[in-house]
Amino acid sequence: MIRSSRNLLVVLAAFAVVFVAAALGQAAFSLVVPELSARIIGSTDIATYVLLCLEGVFSFAFGFLVPRWLKGPLPIFWLLLPIVAIYLLAIFLQPYAFRCSPLKTYVVSCWVVLSPFVVSAAAIVLGFLCRAWKARLSLQAV
Numbered sequence: 001m002i003r004s005s006r007n008l009l010v011v012l013a014a015f016a017v018v019f020v021a022a023a024l025g026q027a028a029f030s031l032v033v034p035e036l037s038a039r040i041i042g043s044t045d046i047a048t049y050v051l052l053c054l055e056g057v058f059s060f061a062f063g064f065l066v067p068r069w070l071k072g073p074l075p076i077f078w079l080l081l082p083i084v085a086i087y088l089l090a091i092f093l094q095p096y097a098f099r100c101s102p103l104k105t106y107v108v109s110c111w112v113v114l115s116p117f118v119v120s121a122a123a124i125v126l127g128f129l130c131r132a133w134k135a136r137l138s139l140q141a142v
Contacts, residue, residue, distance in 0.1 A: 003072050004072075007071060007072065007075075008078070010066065010069050010078075011078050011079060014062055014065075014066045015082045017062075018061075018062050018120075021054070022051055023051070025050070025054040026050050037050070052115055055116060055120060055123075056119045056120070056123045059124050059127070060124070060126055062123075062124055062127065063079055063123060063124035063125065063128040063130075064127035064128070065127075066079060067079070067128060075128070076124075076128050079124050080121060080124060080125075083117055083124070
């Protein structure tokens with residue numbers, strides 16, 4: 001029980017850092033180049049795309065660095081738990097916006113709504129796999 005609560009606190013704290021850092025990066029981008037950040041591409045502004053890129057980079061670092069502080073088996077479960085929980089809450093609290101299927105119709109706003117979850121999950125898994133690959137290479141070098 002203590003291990004689970006410790007893992008949950010570590011992951012939630014790191015998850016909060018990822019989103020706060022990405023939001024601060026987006027705000028800094030908007031302050032430095034306001035004319036560029038306000039331009040619309042597709043159905044959203046460039047600042048939103050900057051936020052998604054920063055979120056991907058920080059989520060990759062999250063997946064790469066945080067497993068060293070997690071105890072027990074299946075650290076990938078703990079890494080993806082906040083994203084799955086927030087996505088399920090979003091589906092139940094705002095069902096129309098999050099149940100859009102971008103595969104059926106070409107709706108740019110649907111991709112923008114779903115992309116924070118997909119970008120975060122993919123970057124975390126990629127960071128976790130890179131960490132495992134690095135550990136495997138260091139074991140082979142010995």
